[in-house]
Amino acid sequence: MRLAILSQRGGVGKTTVAISLLEFWKAPLYELELGFPKLWPAEPEFRETVTWRLSRFDRQQCDLCEECVKNCQFGALVREGEVIKHRGFRCRGCGLCKEVCPRKAISLKEIKLGEIAKGEWEKVPVYAARFLRGGTLEGVLWSHLYEKFPLGENAILKAPLGLNGENLQAVKEAESLLLLTTPSRAVEEISLFAEIVQGIGLPGAVLLNFSTEKTKDLRVKAESKGLWWAGEIPPLDDLSHGLLKAYPSVQDIFVRLLEPEKGGYNA
Ligand code: SF4
Ligand code: SF4
Structure with a gap:
């Protein structure tokens, strides 16, 4: 079983839930967060810089012949009005556009994209990717991981x-996908999550980080969209000893998440 724990924002307890699940299940954890990942290993046993080649354009030289657009097999180039737009997240750095440009308007630049690392948490492998530049290339880094x-x-x-x-x-x-959300944003996040779950055809469950008087309505909303209501984590002041110790019944939620056919939430 490969279970993805998702949240739209920080501060909803995703790291706490992920670590608790790792402690319970002992499955390797892949940390795929944007920015600086919380579970980046303090002392990685493996660490590698990931670089990427991107094409650059000299717009003064370009006469808009579109040879580069026609030859790019990855859809990274598109003409928009009087400029060639470069969609960096699609560029594979193959260099063909540079080769075919009659005006020598294109160069290739190697950029440092980020780092990947391997470490351990409670003797279980943790793999993490750290993105070093803003933009839309996170998917490249995760593929590399x-x-x-x-x-x-x-x-x-x-x-x-x-x-x-x-x-x-x-x-x-x-x-299988698990949304971790909080009451303040649950309505929008459940809708977005349901769209993703339906789009990719996987079982989806919702876990609410602390219950309120709205919990029943949120549950009805999630279930009306075909999602399984995994439950709620009660407000806890001290999680320093871990979620499992503070709230042992979370194990029942984990068991059902790991066996969706028994949990009754198959898509
Ligand atoms: S380097 Fe390759 S992938 Fe990137 S824009 Fe040029 S032709 Fe397309
Ligand atoms: S091939 Fe060169 S000159 Fe032609 S549109 Fe592309 S960048 Fe411009």
Whole structure:
């Protein structure tokens, strides 16, 4: 089972839930967060810089002949009015556009994209990707992490919730999805999550980080969209000893998440 734990924002307890699941299940964890990942290993046993080649354009030289657009096999180039637009997240750095440009208007630049690392948490492998530049290339970094450390039969993927290509790239190998949300934003996040779950045809569950008087309505909303209501984590002041110790019944939720056919939430 490859279970992806998703949230749209920070501060909803995703790291706490992911670590608790790792402690309970002992499955490798893939940290696929944007920015600086919370589970980046303090002392990585493996660490590698990931670079990427991008094409650059000298717009003064370009006469808009569109040879580069026609030859780019990855759809990274498109003419928009009087400029050639470069969609960096699609560029594979193959250099063909540079070769075919009659005006020598294109150069290739190598950029430092980020880093990947392997460490351990409670003797269980943790794989993490760290993005060093803003933009839309997160999916490239995550693909690199998966190539270097292929997913096994069991894995926890800790990833952002979103409909864009990079976010979907992070969870494309998942077999089941869990949304972690809080009452203040649950309505919008459940709708977005349901769209993703239906779009990719996987079982989806919702876990609410602390219950309120709205919980019943949120549950009805989630179930009306075909999602399984995994439950609520009660407000807890002290999680310093871990969620499992503070709230042992979360184990029942984990058991059902790991066996969706028994949990009754198959898509
Ligand atoms: S380097 Fe290759 S992938 Fe990138 S824009 Fe040029 S032709 Fe397209
Ligand atoms: S091939 Fe060169 S000159 Fe032609 S549109 Fe592309 S960048 Fe401009």
